[in-house]
Amino acid sequence: MLIERADVIVTSPGRNFVTLKITTDDGVVGYGDGTLNGRELAVASYLTDHVVPLLIGRDAHAIEDTWQYLYRGAYWRRGPVTMAAIAAVDTALWDIKAKVAGLPLYQLLGGASRERCLVYGHASGKDIPELFDSVRRHLEEGFRAIRIQTGVPGLDSVYGVASSAAASIGDDTRYDYEPARRSALPAEESWDTRAYLRHVPSVFEAVRGEFGEDIALLHDAHHRLTPIQAAKLGKSLEPYDLFWLEDVTPAENQEALRWVRHHTTTPLAIGEVFNSVWDYQHLIREQLIDYVRSPITHAGGVTSVRRIMDYAAMYQVKSGMHGPTDVSPVGLAAAVHLGLALHNFGIQEYMVHSKQTREVFGPTYEFAHGGLRPSEEPGLGIHFDDDLAAKYPYEQAYLPVNRLQDGTVHDW
Missing domain, CATH: 3.20.20.120 (Enolase-like C-terminal domain)
Known part of the structure; x- marks a missing residue:
């Protein structure tokens, strides 16, 4: 069972989300979450420009190999953008595997x-x-x-x-x-x-x-x-x-x-x-x-x-x-x-x-x-509505900055 396409969906039904939709050559669909609040487009670009081209034609069942391929193969490891992108792929593949097995993922x-x-x-x-x-x-x-x-x-x-x-x-x-x-x-x-x-x-x-x-x-x-x-x-x-x-x-x-x-x-x-x-x-x-x-x-x-x-x-x-x-x-x-x-x-x-x-x-x-x-139900139990998601376009948003009362930028 091969990955036929992978779509990165950015939608904002009240707040911004990044969703990866992977479709196999026999029509099974899996979803993964790549949302990074305040930096959503960085993950969306990482997926679209760097990860999706690597997924097409890969075995959708080879979850461990795909994880290692994306983690070790990029050389630049870890960090929130990279790991959110890998998470989106990994979760979508688990969703697919569980659907094919006819079992909820926890099984x-x-x-x-x-x-x-x-x-x-x-x-x-x-x-x-x-x-x-x-x-x-x-x-x-x-x-x-x-x-x-x-x-x-x-x-x-x-x-x-x-x-x-x-x-x-x-x-x-x-x-x-x-x-x-x-x-x-x-x-x-x-x-x-x-x-x-x-x-x-x-x-x-x-x-x-x-x-x-x-x-x-x-x-x-x-x-x-x-x-x-x-x-x-x-x-x-x-x-x-x-x-x-x-x-x-x-x-x-x-x-x-x-x-x-x-x-x-x-x-x-x-x-x-x-x-x-x-x-x-x-x-x-x-x-x-x-x-x-x-x-x-x-x-x-x-x-x-x-x-x-x-x-x-x-x-x-x-x-x-x-x-x-x-x-x-x-x-x-x-x-x-x-x-x-x-x-x-x-x-x-x-x-x-x-x-x-x-x-x-x-x-x-x-x-x-x-x-x-x-x-x-088999998989994650998510029923994503592509058409409805398209009605909520991305809106620029930032997390706040914290300052001490003297103006010094502080942790938050």
């Missing part, structure tokens, strides 16, 4: 290890009362794990806090937070670390006081802290029993996580900007983190992320794959299939895509009892 990955994948939603608010309203809505919808993000006094806006209140899962105006704004230049946000460190413990104290001990609570620091600041935050949040504290510091310096680990027992999750097992080598082996955050979309596909998680399993490190709405339903479907099969699955991030996005991609996974489960 080809070893079968189900659980009934469904525990997920966490995003609750946020500009202040505590608005945050409480968002948490209540998530609980009513059935979430059992919730990420807590709130505005910081003195700051106009904070990444991760929706500009309007979250709607329910059944409401088409749902919370679909999009930090990549449609503009000629990136928006600029200001940041005050000391104000943040003073404020966050009081937020979790209030949430625990209002909602009790049973909810799994998570928080994302989004790379904004130095190692000592991260250690201080982790220690200050210990009384509130977090499921995890995410991306406390930029992890290019992996030694930084050793410092944080020595000073707090709060579980640590990291890696949504990582794109290969090499980024985790020391972090996993030395057990400096508890959860791996890389999504299938940005880390080389099902083949690559499965390797990362097999390595992590040796050290009791679990999965916690990145899954906001800038990962398309294709990428989320692949994550749910892999998560269902992994023994060391931990949790899956889940933001409900907008009605427009769902209509374009036609996902068949189902949310119930606080978790996601893929459908039993």
Whole structure:
């Protein structure tokens, strides 16, 4: 079974997505997600100009060989653009293989290890009362794990806090937070670390006081802290029993996580900007983190992320794959299939895509009892609508830039 054509589809049903559609010579179609928020066209070009010509005529079943061919053959390895492009190819080929086998993808990955994948939603608010309203809505919808993000006094806006209140899962105006704004230049946000460190413990104290001990609570620091600041935050949040504290510091310096680990027992999750097992080598082996955050979309596909998680399993490190709405339903479907099969699955991030996005991609996974489960149809369970996708052309959008209050460009 040979690859006959590969089409790169860029569509924007509320936000920009990059989808690879591979068609075999006997008409089987597979889909892969290559979305890289704020840099979508770089991946689209990489696929169109450099990868697609290499795919035509290749054996669609030769997934491992194709992965190695695209990874090792290019010489310039890793990086988010390259690995997102490889992920799109890899996921589409797994979709095809599962369709030919007549099985949902998770069955080809070893079968189900659980009934469904525990997920966490995003609750946020500009202040505590608005945050409480968002948490209540998530609980009513059935979430059992919730990420807590709130505005910081003195700051106009904070990444991760929706500009309007979250709607329910059944409401088409749902919370679909999009930090990549449609503009000629990136928006600029200001940041005050000391104000943040003073404020966050009081937020979790209030949430625990209002909602009790049973909810799994998570928080994302989004790379904004130095190692000592991260250690201080982790220690200050210990009384509130977090499921995890995410991306406390930029992890290019992996030694930084050793410092944080020595000073707090709060579980640590990291890696949504990582794109290969090499980024985790020391972090996993030395057990400096508890959860791996890389999504299938940005880390080389099902083949690559499965390797990362097999390595992590040796050290009791679990999965916690990145899954906001800038990962398309294709990428989320692949994550749910892999998560269902992994023994060391931990949790899956889940933001409900907008009605427009769902209509374009036609996902068949189902949310119930606080978790996601893929459908039993062969492949990923995606029904992409090419004609509808064409009605939503790409729109230029940038992720924001973060600055300290003195104007210094800061991590985010």
